[in-house]
Amino acid sequence: MTSLSQKVHIQGRLRGLTKRRIARLARAAGLSLTRRPANAEMIVLGHNSAGAIVSPAGELRLSFHLKPGASILSERGFKSRLGILALERASNFAFSDDQVAGRAGLSAAQLRTLSLYDILNPDEGWYSYQDVVTARAIARLAAGGVGFPRIIAAALALEQRGASLSSVRLAEAPWGELIQHFSGGFASLDGQLLLPLAGEDVDAEEAFTRAETFEQSGDFDSALRWYDLAARLDASDPVIPFNLGNVLDELGRPQEAEIAYRKAIERGPEVADAWFNLGVLQEKTGREDEALSSYERAFAVEPAYADALHNAALLHMRKGRFAAALTLLEKILALGPMDKGEAKRLAHLCRLELKRAAAGP
Numbered sequence: 001m002t003s004l005s006q007k008v009h010i011q012g013r014l015r016g017l018t019k020r021r022i023a024r025l026a027r028a029a030g031l032s033l034t035r036r037p038a039n040a041e042m043i044v045l046g047h048n049s050a051g052a053i054v055s056p057a058g059e060l061r062l063s064f065h066l067k068p069g070a071s072i073l074s075e076r077g078f079k080s081r082l083g084i085l086a087l088e089r090a091s092n093f094a095f096s097d098d099q100v101a102g103r104a105g106l107s108a109a110q111l112r113t114l115s116l117y118d119i120l121n122p123d124e125g126w127y128s129y130q131d132v133v134t135a136r137a138i139a140r141l142a143a144g145g146v147g148f149p150r151i152i153a154a155a156l157a158l159e160q161r162g163a164s165l166s167s168v169r170l171a172e173a174p175w176g177e178l179i180q181h182f183s184g185g186f187a188s189l190d191g192q193l194l195l196p197l198a199g200e201d202v203d204a205e206e207a208f209t210r211a212e213t214f215e216q217s218g219d220f221d222s223a224l225r226w227y228d229l230a231a232r233l234d235a236s237d238p239v240i241p242f243n244l245g246n247v248l249d250e251l252g253r254p255q256e257a258e259i260a261y262r263k264a265i266e267r268g269p270e271v272a273d274a275w276f277n278l279g280v281l282q283e284k285t286g287r288e289d290e291a292l293s294s295y296e297r298a299f300a301v302e303p304a305y306a307d308a309l310h311n312a313a314l315l316h317m318r319k320g321r322f323a324a325a326l327t328l329l330e331k332i333l334a335l336g337p338m339d340k341g342e343a344k345r346l347a348h349l350c351r352l353e354l355k356r357a358a359a360g361p
Contacts, residue, residue, distance in 0.1 A: 005030050009037040011053060012046025013208070014075055015237055018273040024304070025082040027336075037064045042071050044078040045116050047156050048205035054117075056147030058110035076118045093126035100127045104135035105143075113148065114138065119155045119165075137165040153203060160236060204234035208243075215247055223247045231263075238268030245277060254281055272302035279311065288315055299331075306332050306343075313346060322357075326350040 008031045014022060026033055034040050043066065045053065055061050066072075079085035097108055106114075114120040119138070120131045127135075134155075141151050155165045211226030227244040234240060245260030258281055264274040279294030292315045298308035309328045316325035329350065332343040 005032040006042060007032055007034045007040045008042045008044060008078075009034050009040035010044045010046055010078075011037070012049030013212075013239075014044075014046050014079065015048075016239060016268060016271075017079075018239060018242065018271065020273055021271075021302070022082075024302075025084065028304075029082050031081075037062075038067060040067060040070060042073055042078075044073050045075060047075050047117060047152075048209065050117055050152040051149045051206070054113055054149045054152065056149070058107070058113050058142065058148035060109075060113055060116070072116055074116045074118045087121075093123045093128050095127040095129070095132055097125060097127075100132055100135055103132055105139045106135055110148070111135070114152070117152045117156070119152060134165055141165075153205070204230045204237070204240070207233060208240060211243065211247075215243065220247050220250045224251065236267060238264040238271045238274065240264075241267065242271060242274045242277070245274070249277070249281065254285060257281060270301050272298040272305050272308065275301065276305065276308050276311075279308070283311070283315070288318070291315065303331075304335055306335060306338065310343065310346075317346065317350065322350040322353040326354070 005027075008026060010022070010033065017025075023033055031042070037043060043062075053061055060072075073081070076085055076087060080087050095103075097111060100106070100120075101108055101111060111120060114135070115122055120127060120134060122131065138148075138151055138155075142148065151165075158164055207226050207230035211223045211230055214220070214223035214226060224244070224247050227240060227247060231240045231244055241260045242264040245257045245264065248254075248257035248260055258278065261274050261278040261281065264271055265278070268274070275294050275298035279291040279298065282288075282294060283291035292312055295308045295312040295315070299305045299312070302308075309332050313325040313328040313332075316322070316328070326347055329343050329347040333340055333347065
């Protein structure tokens with residue numbers, strides 16, 4: 001008997017999460033992912049999708065018709081639904097949609113867009129004073145001719161380093177980039193000082209998107225160049241060096257791939273996929289003890305990581321440690337619905353070996 005699950009379509013990507021982990025978390029939450037947005041009961045807007053979905057005037061421009069009754073959720077709202085993010089709420093929600101719109105000079109559609117990209121954080125239609133301050137800062141930028149996609153990207157970039165639109169003074173550079181303006185000079189949104197020269201017209205999200213497209217088409221050389229650029233433009237997202245490692249591995253450059261996986265782990269020790277892929281790489285190069293340690297780190301971070309449990313069990317079996325292997329295989333057998341035929345076969349072999357050892361010579 002199969003149970004019906006709510007279908008979810010994700011526009012863009014979710015920062016810090018690999019595709020495998022998103023799928024597993026969705027299943028655990030009673031959701032199923034679909035590539036067809038018209039079939040989805042829930043549309044999730046990844047932060048990096050603003051450039052493709054939000055008009056310069058701040059209205060959503062979906063390229064498909066929503067299924068009747070479908071909801072739209074922000075990236076943080078979805079992460080909260082998956083149980084991996086606790087949303088921080090302001091203590092005082094005293095302003096309605098109309099009040100914020102009137103005080104900031106924004107429309108209801110613009111407020112909705114900003115909320116769906118986690119720039120404003122209303123609670124059941126009510127906004128905090130900080131939301132009003134942020135909305136006013138956005139209205140000033142929009143009045144100066146800055147489009148909403150760039151405003152959203154700037155707000156999210158500033159937030160990653162603990163700042164906000166309302167706490168810094170932004171200016172539009174001659175090449176179109178939003179930069180910080182202060183007495184004596186300019187700085188990029190990550191705080192790095194800029195010389196008065198033309199800047200880079202590609203941000204980390206655009207570089208990542210191009211890299212992912214090339215990777216999916218099998219053009220790994222082009223994917224490598226774009227992931228490398230994305231990793232230099234964004235020094236905190238662990239998924240970028242993780243994907244870079246995958247491409248380097250495909251290109252037969254295991255030493256560089258290992259460096260990339262370790263960089264992903266340095267940025268995000270909780271990314272189980274980076275530990276797992278590092279283990280696979282170590283196992284391929286004959287470093288079985290290191291591989292076992294990496295697999296153990298993977299399922300320590302994510303206890304239901306069946307592939308990591310399986311690979312670690314095989315290494316234990318190879319070394320004659322059948323009790324340790326059986327413990328891991330039983331953990332796989334205790335997981336939710338999945339194909340467990342291989343785990344059952346290996347567990348049976350472990351029990352036979354343990355019985356043989358107990359019987360003696």
